[in-house]
Structure formats: structure tokens, C-alpha cells
Amino acid sequence: MYAAPAPRRGSALSPWRRTWRSVAGRALPRESRNLRWLVLLALLFAAGIFIWPGVFPMTSLVLPMLFGSLFLGPRELPWFVVFVLVMVVALLARLPQITGITGGVLLVIFTAGFIILLTSFRRSRLGVGGSQGESMLVDLRDRIQGQGGIPVLPDGWHAQSALRSAGGTPFAGDFIVSARPHGGDRFDVCVVDVSGKGAGAGTRALLLSGALGGLLAALPPEDFLASANDYLLQQNWEEGFATAIHLSLDLRTGSFELRSAGHPPAAQRAAGSGRWTVHPSEGPALGLFENAEFPPVRGTLRSGDALLLYTDGMVESRRRDIGLGIDKMLGQAEVLLRGTFEDGARRLIDQLGSRIDDRALLLIHRG
Template structure:
């Protein structure tokens, strides 16, 4: 017991020192600097200019033990915490110091190659700061805003864990393992109306441009979902996207309006791959949803007719994005057939528990489209019946 208490004290000692440091003047200044406080930035600029003078003097006085390339350190630190205007001041100081060192102590001062490296490092830092300023991000903690937006977008599509005899599972895999995706999911559960709505949207394009537009549309569409009748959601979303005037930009979407008590559903499709209804009876068969209307954002006033159906006990419904079924040079029907063939053994057995990554949707997504240069999304809606054999 005394040994355990001693170990606990040893562990708590560094934590106490860390808490004390954070609450002290230096810790408070560092916190303000990470938040982009202008006064803290001014102090940081003076500190980095002082380091530049010190490193320049040491590279001249001690050429054998202090490398001239140490001048890169102030530039790197400045690129992380300074605004573009203050970085320019720092860059001017570093380049002036390097030129003075080269002229004062040739051949042991800063060489031409080191000066080139310093200039390229400065350009990289300035480019990064310019991009962050365009985003309105100040300080290193500005990135947390983007992460919170990503988490908020994912929360908008959180499906019910369990609803009567229903099970819902989803898997979203952004291209390249990024945190942001051009696909997003929305969900609105209104049990008092016996209505569950699920919308899967795929914004055109790939990468950061599609992800930025996805985050824009997810908030706007989330406000629409549940505030208008199901048959009015896609027309309203289409008119909103047309009104934005995005040139050569559109989005596909599929909208499920489900009555959990009866299993009846309506599907509204806007240029999206057709949902697939798995019917367990008679050994299992697939029924693909209708085409619906064109993609969102192309033509104003477009109608989106409903496809109606009913999920019996043991039936399932798959909603998916084109990244899961499209292969360059192949007909999309081939990709859909590959997905359905892989999904049938999964849907023929009772539901097995698992998290978002380890659930049946995640396993199926990885099995069908593991390494694909596109965002991939899959939603499984299963009406659980009595256990049945595979």
C-alpha cells in the first residue's frame, strides 16, 4: 500500500506542476496566443525577433557549434502563431540577419543555400497563414472550430439506436480517410406522428471543395427536414440550391419517409442511385426504387414523385451513395449488383451487434469499396423479425 501511494504521488506531481504552469502568467499568455489574441501575438513577434538576433550572433561567433540553419526555427514558430502581417516583419528580420551574418563572417556565416531554405520556409509559412486568415481562423485552436462543425454535421444524421422492432446502421467513409466528406446524412424522428425521415445527400465533386459545400447544405437542409411535409422536402431543397447560383454544382439525394408502426415507406429520389429493398420472403429478392427526379440545383420547380413500399418483418432497405457502386469504365448497374450480392448474406441472418465501424454497414462498405477515390456512404434500415437461417 505505501508503494502504491508513493507511485500515485509521483504521478500526481507532474500533473500539479502542469496545472500550476497553465494558471501562471506564462500559461495564460500561451493560452491567449493559441486563441489568436493580438496582444499576445505582438509579444510573440518580439520574442521571435529576439531569438533571430540571438541565433544570428551565435552562428557568427560559434560557427563550429551553432549552425546557421537554426534561423529556420523562428520562421516555423511564427508560421504557427502569427498573422500574415506580423510574419512579414519576422521574415524581414530573419533575412536581414542572414544577410548580415554572411557579410560579417564569410565564409563561416550564413551560406547562400541556407538563405534559400530560409526564404522557402518563409513562403510556406506565409501561404499557410494566408489560407488560415481566409478561413477566419486565428491561433492554433482555430482548427477546433472545423472539428466541431464536422461533429455537428455527423450528429445531424444520428440514427435511432433501436426503435420498436427496427434496427438502423450507417457507415460514412470520406475519400482518403479525411474528417470531412461530400456525403452527409440527416435524420428526423417524430414518434408522435409515427414518422422517421432519413436523407442521404451526395454533393458533386470531391475533396475539400465538396466537403465545404456539404457542410453548408447540411445545416440548411436540416432546418428544412421536419419543418415541411416529406413530399415537399426535395422540392424545397432543390429551390434553395438553385437560388444559391452555384455554377456547375449540384447534389443528389434520396429521402426516406418511414412509418415504423406499419413498415410503410415513401422514397423520394433526386438523381441518386436507387435504394434497394430486400424482401426476405420466398428465399430473398431485391426491389430497386424508382428514378424520381433530377439532381438538386439544376432546374427550379422540379417535382419529385414518391415510390411507395412496405418493409415486412425481416425486410431491409439500403440507401447508398454512388461512391459505393460506381467504377470508371463500368455500368453503374454492375456496381449495384456487386453491392446487393455482398449485402444479401448479411441481411439473411439476424442482426449482430457492432459499433459504427464494426457494424454490418461498416463491414459491408469495406468489403465492397475499401480503396475508392470517392466518398462512400451506406445506410441499413432493418425491420427485425424472428431469427431466420442463413
């Protein structure tokens, strides 16, 4: 005999659950759910203003518009703002008379709506709105800047990097990319200074750091700067140039090659004498000329030696020539790094350089 399956416990509540899902909009996309909740919130505020005008001020309708600017996309937000402003006009009929104070309140509400609409139109270029668009940009910045992290080096080798941007913003035109291909004996690192400074150069630096990070790990050292130069020439940026210095270090022998593209020279500290030596290298800035050549400068890091790579924000200012700035930096480095190199990059960058320019610094020490 066939027996009908027993009803599941709580099946009597399923219509209520379906009704709740319909009201809450759980089956809808997130922005549509947000829109539904914000419409309900605006209607609740409007009902409170209509029933208890002395308790709920008219300006409380600004709150749903502000929440909408955070949680709605560029397509839904303009219509929601218009919906709220229409409710404001409809609620005017509830007021016994229009006074000067009421006119000021209306001016505040409509001005806030206009500003939110302008923000929505600007965000429409990105295609996402509110906190989602900002979180996407921050995530992109963090992922690309993660490529500048120093890989794990063998015992006896230490590398530190530090970065400061003009104005203290998290976006800068200076950055560092590094790689240790296949975990082998070669360590490649490049310090780059994109034209411009601060947030203005930050967007170009984000794109360029991702591209250079891939090239650094994939190409032999002698081809890296030439390929980076070709990449910048293809971008056709108005401020389409950058300076860079590339170090390729053999972790077994300590021998290295330096190639520069219009960048300040690297400096090496000899452990025996304690003196700093500048390694001048020639090469045009990236993105200016086709078929540019970048001749190498060779040297060796022995036990106790250190190598310093930096951007011009560390040594250049309006009142000081870059040569004098390098001398000052090396003199400061001699004082700060005497006895220990621990946290040396951060200590150097905090003491030196222009606060109105981006600064990047890399310190490599062989123990």
C-alpha cells in the same frame, strides 16, 4: 479611531507581478501575447548566434518562423517573418566571410520565410491563422456531420450508416442527414451525393448538409426535396447539383415513402423470401430545374425486412453499368447480411464500391 487596513500578504511582490504581466503580455489578446513570446525567442536565438556562432547555427532562426506560422494570425505573421529575416541579414556582419555553405544556409532560411509568407497570404482570406483556423474548420465539420447521426429509434427498429470518402480524407461529397421530429413516430432520412468527390466536394457538402438537416426536421415529407431543390438553385454554384433519396418511415406501421432526385433506387429485402426488391423512383437531380416534382414510391417494412439506401459510388464504376453494380451489391448483401444485420453497413461499404469515389450507405432493419 480609524485604523488603516492591514496590507495584504505578498503585497510587496505586486510590482514584480506587474512587471511580469507586462513582459508576458497577459493583459493582451492571445495573438499579441504569442507575438511577444516569439519575438523574445527570436532575439534569444539571435543572441546565441552572435555570441556562440559555433553552437547556434544560423538555420535555428527558422524555428521561430515555423512557430509563428502555427500561433500567429495573418496580420502579425508577415511582419514577424520580415523581422526575423532582417536579423539574419544583420547577423551576417558577425561572420568572418561568406562561403558557399553560408550562401546555401541563407537560401534555405529565405526560402522558408517566403513559403511561410505565401501561407500567411492564403490564410488571410479566412481571417484567422495557424492552428486556430484549422481547428475552426474541423469543429465545423464535426458539428455538421453530427447532424447525420441516427436518432434513437423505438425497440424493434435498427438503423446503421457508413461513409467513405475518395482518398480517405475526412471530407466527402456524400453525406446522410436524419431526423425524428419531436421524438415522434416519423423517421426521416436523406442520403445525398454532391457533384464532385473528395475534398473538392467536401466544402459544398458541409454547407448543404447543414441546410438540409434543418429542412428535414422542419418540413413535411412531401415538401422536403422541392425546398432542397430551391435552395440549391439559389446558391449559383458552378457544380451546383446534387442527387438525393429521401425516406419517410412510419415507425408504428412500417409504411414508408421514398422520393428520389436523380439518385440510385433503394432496395428492400423481404424476410420471408430473402429476396431483394429494387424500388425505382423518378425525379430530377437537385439544383437543375425550377418547380421540379418528386413523386413518391410507397411500401411497407414488415418484421424482419430491411431497406438499403446508398450513393452511386457503391454501384457505379467506369467499367460497369449501374444496373450490374446494383445486382452485385445486392448479391454481396445477401451473403454478408445472412444471419445477422449487426454492423452490416460497415461490412458492406468495406467490401463494395469504388475506392476513387465517395460512398455512403444506410441500412434500416425491422426486427
